[in-house]
Amino acid sequence: DNESNAERKVFKIISKIENNFLTAATCFHSIRVPDHIKNDMGECDFLIISKGIIIALEVKGGRIKYDPESNTWLFINRNGDVNRKKTGPFQQADEVMYSIRDKLRKSFYELNNFLFIKGVVFPDSSVNIETLEVEKYEYIDSIHLNVEEFNAWISNLIKRNLQKPVNKKYEKYIKDPSQFSNELMQNLKQHLRPSYDIHQSIGASIHKAK
Numbered sequence: 001d002n003e004s005n006a007e008r009k010v011f012k013i014i015s016k017i018e019n020n021f022l023t024a025a026t027c028f029h030s031i032r033v034p035d036h037i038k039n040d041m042g043e044c045d046f047l048i049i050s051k052g053i054i055i056a057l058e059v060k061g062g063r064i065k066y067d068p069e070s071n072t073w074l075f076i077n078r079n080g081d082v083n084r085k086k087t088g089p090f091q092q093a094d095e096v097m098y099s100i101r102d103k104l105r106k107s108f109y110e111l112n113n114f115l116f117i118k119g120v121v122f123p124d125s126s127v128n129i130e131t132l133e134v135e136k137y138e139y140i141d142s143i144h145l146n147v148e149e150f151n152a153w154i155s156n157l158i159k160r161n162l163q164k165p166v167n168k169k170y171e172k173y174i175k176d177p178s179q180f181s182n183e184l185m186q187n188l189k190q191h192l193r194p195s196y197d198i199h200q201s202i203g204a205s206i207h208k209a210k
Contacts, residue, residue: 006061007045009123009145014046017151021158023177024185025050028192037099038087044096045121049188051177052170053158054111056100056118058093064125090134093118107191110184115170117161119153121145135160 007029014027028047036042046057063076066088075083087095097118105111120139127141137160140153162171173179 006121006123007059010046010057010059010121013145013147013150014048016147017154019151019154021053021155021174022048022050023052024182026185026189031100031192033096033099033103035099035103036095037102038095042096042099044100047100047192049185049192051180051185052114052174054100054104054114054116055154055157056093056097056116058089058096058118058120060089060120060122061124064089064122064127089120089122090138093120104188104191108184108188110180111188113170113173113179115158115161115167115174117157119157 011029019025026049028049029045031044031047033042033044044056045059048055048057060075062078065074065076066072067074071086073085073088075085077083097116101111101116118138122139122141123145124142126143127139129139130136137153137156140150144150144153158174161167162174
């Protein structure tokens with residue numbers, strides 16, 4: 001599977017990074033997003049949570065083309081199969097990040113002081129995009145996909161987002177992450193990927209016994 005191979009490459013990199021911005025960080029793979037702002041269901045390929053920062057990463061493997069005349073993105077796998085979408089990887093990352101942010105802030109008021117950002121990873125492609133809609137700092141491609149450069153990219157992604165006037169208020173929380181408790185982070189991890197122990201109900205047990 002094209003996407004699975006691409007995500008495996010990214011996972012190997014993420015598992016090795018050590019970043020000064022990320023305190024008590026945990027990375028989750030393939031987070032379901034049922035309350036997506038646009039679709040019936042969404043998915044976040046990788047979600048990095050840290051004290052003061054949450055990063056949603058969209059991973060796009062294989063070959064990617066964009067047709068401006070039809071405003072269509074073409075995703076081509078190793079077999080040459082083409083998947084056409086109106087929504088590109090950057091918009092997908094935006095939508096998933098905002099969906100997760102809105103949902104989590106309703107459950108944890110402390111997350112109103114967290115910086116939520118997104119990035120796009122192209123593990124199989126060399127990419128050189130810089131337009132009105134896309135900035136270079138928003139993505140990393142296969143040429144730079146190693147631990148050192150990925151780590152630097154994450155740092156720059158955070159710095160560039162903090163430079164935006166709307167995000168200035170989060171800087172003090174990122175500089176002093178001790179304002180967020182370990183209990184909060186543990187509860188957040190449990191909320192994102194809880195452990196389950198679902199017991200059979202008494203009614204079901206009685207029905208089964210009959």
